[in-house]
Amino acid sequence: MSPILEINNLYKNYGSTEILKDINVSIEPGDFLVLVGPSGCGKSTLLNCIAGLEPITSGSLKIGGQDMTHVSPKDRDIAMVFQSYALYPTMSVAKNITFGMKVRGVDQATQERKLAQVAQQLQIEPLLNRRPGQLSGGQRQRVAMGRALVRDPKLFLFDEPLSNLDAKLRVEMRTEIKALHHNLGASMVYVTHDQIEAMTLATKIVVMKGGVIQQIGSPSEIYNRPANLFVADFMGSPAMNLIPAKVRKNGAGTHIEITRKDGVPIVLTDTKTENLPEDVILGVRPEDIADPAVRIGGHAQEAECLIDMVEPAGADTFAVMQLGGKHVTARLHAETTARPGQLQKLAFDLGKVSYFAPDTGLRLN
Amino acid sequence: MTKWLEEHTPKLVLAPSFIAILVFVYGFIAWTAWVSLTRSRLLPRYEIEGFIQYERLFDSPRWDTALNNLFIFGLLFILIAMFLGLILAILLDQNIRTEGAIRTIYLYPMALSMIVTGTAWKWILNPGLGIEAMVRSWGFEDFTFDWLVNPEMAIYTVVLAAIWQSSGFVMALFLAGLRSVDGEIIKAAQVDGIPTWRVYTAIIIPSMAPIFLSAFIVLSHLAIKSFDLVIALTGGGPGYATDLPATYMYAMAFSRGDIGQAASSAMIMMMVVFAIVVPYLYSELRSKDG
C-alpha cells in the first residue's frame, strides 16, 4: 500500500529565514503521526504546508499517492482542527459543520444526514442552534472536531487542538480522540508541544527542533532509544537523567564511573559498551533508578546516594540527588524510606541505558 | 488559469485602489511639485525654472502673514485643545453619574461642518449684535469685544472656534486612554496611600504618551488643513489678517489664477504635514510589524 502522506526534502522559508529544513516524513494509512517539539520549532508551519495553507519553498508532498505540492487546500482531501478552533463566529454550530459541504455543493439531504451523524457521534445535538460565542471551551472543541469529521477526508490534521482546554478536559478529550482514531481507522497528523500527549496518542512520533527533524519513531523507540540529547531531554516527565560519566574498559565488562561532589565515585558496570569513547553522557530514566526492593535481579546494581530532596507524587515518590554535577531524579516507591540529607541505597538498572557523545549530543549505543 | 486567478485574486482586488492612490495621491503630488518649479501662471507650463515660485512666495507679505497665522493658530489651538481635553477627561473620569450625557454634549461639535461652526461663531462674535451688543445692553456701555473685525485679534477667534469644535474629540481620546490604564496599578497606588492627584501626575498621564502623540498628530493635521473655518468665520479678513496657507493656496488657485503660487504654497503645506506625520507613521508601522 502506498503511504497516505509522503514528504520529501521539504524546505520552507519566510523571506530569508529558513523555518523548515529538509523534512522527510511518510505515514501509512491508519497511522497517527504526532509532530512534537518546543513552541516555535515549526510544527504549525509544517502542518500548514501539508494542508496547502502555506506554499513550500522546495521539496515535494504527496497525499494518497498523488502529488499535492501545488494543489490548493480544498482539493487535498484533508480536514483540519485548529488551536483556536477557528469556528465561524456568526454561524450556528450546525452551519459551522455544514459550511464546507455547502461550499462544495453537497445536496441538502446529505448535508443533514451527515450533520446528524456527526452530532450524534460527538454528542453535540443540543448545541446545533447555538453560536460559538455561547459555547464553553470544551464544546467549541467538539464542534471543531465535528467540522473535520463531517468531511470524512483522507487525512486529518490537528494543530494543538487540546492546548486551550483545562487539564481535566484535556485528558478526557485525549482519550476520546484516541478512541475516534481507533474507530475510524483514519490517518491523522497531530501537532502538540506536550510530550505526554504525543506518547499517549501516537503510533509514530516526529520530534522537531528549530525546523529540523530530530527523530522519527514509535513512542517506545523515542522513549527508550532517543537519538540525541535533545530528544532524551524533551520526551518523558520527569526528564531522563543525563549524567556526565567516564568509561573505563575492564575485561569483559566496562566500568562507568560517575563523580560525586561528596566522596567516592559511583562505579557501574555494563556489558554492551563497544566503541564508547572515554567521555560519555549517561542517560537513565528516573524509573531505572529505584528502590532496591523493587529491582530484584536483572541488571540492577546498587549504590548508596545522598538524597537532597524528596518529592512525594502520589503513586511514586521522586528523590533528587547530585551525580556527576547534575541533579538526578530517581523514581521511588510511595512508601520509600528515603529522607533528605540521608544516605539511601538505590538500584541502577542499565538495561535500557542510553549513551550520548558530549560534543555532538548524538546517541552512541 | 483558474489556479492563477485564485492565487492572485487578493492582489487584483487591491490593485484598483492602490493604482488610484498612486495616481491621485502620489502622481498628483509629483505634478504639483513639478509645476511649483515652473513659471506657471494662469495655465500650467512644464519647463523647470528652479525655485522662482518659492522665492515669490517668501517675498509675499500675504504668505508671510499666512505662515505667521498658521504658527499662532496651530500652537494655541493644539496646546489649548490638548490641555482642555485632558482636563475634561480627568474631570469626567471621577465617577460622574451623568457621564454619558455630558460626553455627548462635549462631543457634538465634532459632528458639525466647520462651515456651520464658522457661521455660528461669526454671528455670536459679531460686534453689532453679538456678545458685545449683549453685554452693552446689560449696562456696560464701554464693553468692547471686536476681535472678529480687529486685524490684530481676528486670528484668535479662529482659535476659539476651532477649540470649541475639536476639544471634545481630544477629551474622548484621553478618556479612553485613562480608562485603558491598568486598574491594578491604580489600586496598588491607592493601597500605598498615594493621593489621587499624584496618581494622575505620576502614573496615569505618563503612561498615556501614545495618546498624547495621537492627539497631537490629529490636531496638527487639522490645523494645517484648516480652511473651511477661516472661510466661514472671517473669510481670511479683515484684509488678509486671518489668511492661512490653506486659504492662500485656494485664493491663488481659484481666484487669482496663479497656478505656480498655488502649487508652491501647497508643497510647503505638504512638507509641514509630512515633517510631523512621517516620523509618527513610521514608528507606528514599525512597532506593529515587530
Next chain:
Amino acid sequence: MADLSMTQGVRQSQASKIALRWLLYSLLVLFALFYLMPLFVMITTSLKSLDEIRTGDLIALPREVTFDAWSTAWSSACTGIQCEGVRPYFWNSVLIAIPAVAISTLLGAMNGYVVAQWRFRGANIIFSLMLFGCFIPFQVVLLPMARTLGIMGIAGTIPGLIFVHVIYGLGFTTLFFRNFYVSIPAELTKAAKVDGAGFFRIFWSIFLPLSLPIIVVTVIWQFTQIWNDFLFGVSFSQAGTQPVTVALNNIVNSTTGVKEYNVDMAAAIIAALPTLFVYVVAGKYFIRGLTAGSVKG
C-alpha cells in the same frame, strides 16, 4: 479628646469632599454651557424675527416663535444670484454622500480584508502608501484633480465629486477595516480555505457578517467627512451641483440685500442636521469603535 479631634477631622474631610464634588459638577456644567451655547444661540436666533434680533438680546429666548426663517432658508434664500434656498443643495449633498460613502466603505472593507488576511509580498508597503495618503493636505492635489476631472468629462458634476470623495476616503476606510480585521485570527481564514471556500466566499460568508461594528464606524466617519466637506465642494462644483456646505457659505456671505441672521442660522442648522442626527443616534458606537482602535494602535 483624641476621639473628638478624630471625628472632627473626619467630618472636615467629608465636608471638603462634598465641596470638591460641588466644584467638580459646577465645572462640568460650565463647560457643558460653553459647548451648548452656540447651538442654543443658533436655534433661538433662527426662531426670531429680524426685528427682534436687532432689538433683543443674543441669548434671550424668542418672544414670538416664528418659522419664517426656516422656510426662507429651505426654499428661497439667495445663494448668490439664485434664490432657491438650500433645498437643492441639500439634495446634492445627499446624492454625493450616499454613493460615495457606500463605494468607499465597500472598497475599504475589501482592501482591509486583503491587507489583514491575505498578506502577500509588498502588502505592507502598499498599505503604508495608502495610509500616508490619508494625511496629505488636499491642497496639494487640488490643481491636478481639477484638470483631471475636466479631462474625464466630469468636472463640476455630482459624479465628479463622488469620485473625488471615494478616492480620498479610501485610505481611511482601508485603515479602519484593516485594523478591525487584523484582530481576527488568521486561523479563521485557514479553516474556511480547508472547507473549500475561496476569497470572495470567505469575505461574504464569514468576514462581512462579523463587520457590523466597523461598518458603523466607517459609515459614520465617511458620511461626516463627505457631508461636511467644503474644500472639494467649493473647488470642483459649479452652480447647480454645489453641496449644502458651499450653499450655506454663499447664503451667509452673500452681500445682496439685508443680512438675515435668522435665515443664516436656520440654514446652518439644516446643513448640520444630518450629521447631528447620525451622531446622536449612532455616535456611541462610533466612539466605542474609534477609541478602541486608537488605544490599541
